[in-house]
Amino acid sequence: MLAARGVTQRFGVVRALAGVDVDLVAGEVLSLLGENGSGKSTLLSILSGARRPTTGALLADGRPARFRSPADALRVGVTLVPQEADLAAHLTVAENIWLGSMPGWVVSRRETERRARAMLEELLDLDLDVTRLARSLRPDEAMMVSLARACARRPRVLLLDETTASLGGDAVARFLEAVRRLRDQGMAIAFVSHRLEEHRAVADRAVILRDGQVVATRDWRETTEQELVRLMVGRDLPGFLAKVSVRAGDVALAGKGLRLGPKLRPMDLEVRHGEILGLGGLAGSGRSRLARVLAGADSPAAGSVSVDGRAIRLGSIAEAARAGIGFLPEERKTMGLLMRMSVRSNIAVGARRELTRWGLVQRRAERQLVERLSRDLRIKAASIDTTVGTLSGGNQQKVVMGRLLAARSRILILDEPTKGIDVGAKAEMFKLIGAAVEDGCAVVLISSELPELLGLSDRIIVLRGGEAVAEIPREAATEEAVVSAAMGVDKAEVHYVD
Ligand SMILES: Nc1ncnc2c1ncn2[C@@H]1O[C@H](COP(=O)(O)OP(=O)(O)OP(=O)(O)O)[C@@H](O)[C@H]1O
Numbered sequence: 001m002l003a004a005r006g007v008t009q010r011f012g013v014v015r016a017l018a019g020v021d022v023d024l025v026a027g028e029v030l031s032l033l034g035e036n037g038s039g040k041s042t043l044l045s046i047l048s049g050a051r052r053p054t055t056g057a058l059l060a061d062g063r064p065a066r067f068r069s070p071a072d073a074l075r076v077g078v079t080l081v082p083q084e085a086d087l088a089a090h091l092t093v094a095e096n097i098w099l100g101s102m103p104g105w106v107v108s109r110r111e112t113e114r115r116a117r118a119m120l121e122e123l124l125d126l127d128l129d130v131t132r133l134a135r136s137l138r139p140d141e142a143m144m145v146s147l148a149r150a151c152a153r154r155p156r157v158l159l160l161d162e163t164t165a166s167l168g169g170d171a172v173a174r175f176l177e178a179v180r181r182l183r184d185q186g187m188a189i190a191f192v193s194h195r196l197e198e199h200r201a202v203a204d205r206a207v208i209l210r211d212g213q214v215v216a217t218r219d220w221r222e223t224t225e226q227e228l229v230r231l232m233v234g235r236d237l238p239g240f241l242a243k244v245s246v247r248a249g250d251v252a253l254a255g256k257g258l259r260l261g262p263k264l265r266p267m268d269l270e271v272r273h274g275e276i277l278g279l280g281g282l283a284g285s286g287r288s289r290l291a292r293v294l295a296g297a298d299s300p301a302a303g304s305v306s307v308d309g310r311a312i313r314l315g316s317i318a319e320a321a322r323a324g325i326g327f328l329p330e331e332r333k334t335m336g337l338l339m340r341m342s343v344r345s346n347i348a349v350g351a352r353r354e355l356t357r358w359g360l361v362q363r364r365a366e367r368q369l370v371e372r373l374s375r376d377l378r379i380k381a382a383s384i385d386t387t388v389g390t391l392s393g394g395n396q397q398k399v400v401m402g403r404l405l406a407a408r409s410r411i412l413i414l415d416e417p418t419k420g421i422d423v424g425a426k427a428e429m430f431k432l433i434g435a436a437v438e439d440g441c442a443v444v445l446i447s448s449e450l451p452e453l454l455g456l457s458d459r460i461i462v463l464r465g466g467e468a469v470a471e472i473p474r475e476a477a478t479e480e481a482v483v484s485a486a487m488g489v490d491k492a493e494v495h496y497v498d
Pocket residue numbers: 011014015016034035036037038039040041042043083380381389390391392393394395420422
């Protein structure tokens with residue numbers, strides 16, 4: 001249905017793609033695999049008409065196709081769900097879904113809303129208030145709406161760039177089910193995700209990119225994860241995370257009587273120096289909200305937070321930061337990267353105080369610090385002076401983490417730190433979190449990937465409906481225990497497929 005032939009993309013001296021050939025076939029899901037910065041998003045933006053390649057050609061149904069814009073691509077049935085949902089913030093869910101795919105004069109607002117509801121329900125089995133403004137949606141909800149919007153355009157070729165990264169387990173399952181159904185209806189689908197198990201669940205064929213080149217094509221039935229990882233990363237990775245075991249010290253961070261909403265039950269929690277507290281729960285259960293309250297980004301309805309025994313003013317990020325709290329929020333857009341500035345400046349702001357002497361920034365110390373962190377985090381950039389706005393999504397995320405580590409905060413609040421991070425860099429990320437903990441840091445961790453949450457946490461508090469419903473020590477922390485608490489069912493009622 002759609003093919004790339006010899007596609008090359010240069011950005012100045014950076015060669016993002018080099019002579020790439022791919023074929024998207026009707027009724028097939030094609031995995032695009034590769035490390036952060038290997039060229040996946042660039043390839044999809046070319047296939048979707050958002051970008052014209054430096055050289056090379058596209059074929060639609062075997063005939064040469066010249067896309068000057070996404071609208072051109074849509075005319076032959078190609079549409080993209082981008083890595084960051086790009087809904088119109090001031091429009092409702094219904095308006096976003098039908099924007100540009102329904103002639104305005106045929107339908108009333110009521111009808112638009114009815115069709116939007118039906119679309120979400122049929123496609124994703126999702127019951128969402130379609131009159132809400134897009135700006136009020138959680139990241140996972142925004143992603144679902146973005147997918148519904150793409151499907152409303154009735155595409156023949158659907159390009160999915162990390163659509164699952166902000167979804168929790170239950171939503172991922174529903175989403176993958178939708179992908180399979182669309183494929184069975186004859187759609188050609190390109191699928192990008194850093195979670196191999198998702199590929200295994202939907203994909204037929206895999207194309208592996210490294211440094212902008214196709215290094216291999218594999219049939220999913222005839223390959224192993226180990227082989228794919230080796231092809232992507234160029235080396236074997238150590239097995240799963242080894243948990244560092246540290247003797248926990250004094251209480252670093254404590255919340256007392258915290259209420260996330262006026263009618264909700266209050267909760268108490270404590271994290272000690274050298275300890276990782278995991279927060280479990282489904283999307284919308286209040287994990288991110290609790291993280292934001294602890295980090296001073298939101299005010300709770302009631303309660304107090306103290307650091308090393310001293311109460312801090314709530315609802316002030318600056319005050320929390322002064323008290324030693326470092327925060328990695330869930331949404332990249334709000335992470336406060338200075339997109340026009342270099343990797344170096346973005347990481348070094350975290351350590352500005354330490355790096356300044358007599359009012360001057362110590363340039364050499366700064367460069368050493370930034371170079372070490374970008375090596376440790378495997379940030380892919382031409383140099384540390386590269387502009388952050390030109391990095392791939394995953395590499396931007398690593399820069400935010402680098403800034404946090406540079407600041408040497410004593411308390412780290414990490415909301416989905418590995419979202420969008422490739423398999424190779426994840427291992428490095430865990431090592432760095434482990435090193436911080438050995439150093440006496442206290443960590444609050446949110447991860448929708450249960451093996452990650454279970455593997456790293458010393459203790460897990462499970463939230464449901466904005467309230468803490470269980471506290472599970474490491475010894476008892478199994479997937480079953482967390483899931484059943486998160487869903488509010490008896491363990492005996494949890495059934496697993498596979
Ligand atoms: N506008 C741009 N200007 C300069 N370089 C760019 C630009 N866009 C992308 N690049 C570079 O092209 C390369 C490929 O980036 P791309 O976003 O396609 O990677 P990706 O495989 O999608 O990575 P990720 O998994 O992190 O999303 C990277 O080295 C990136 O820095």
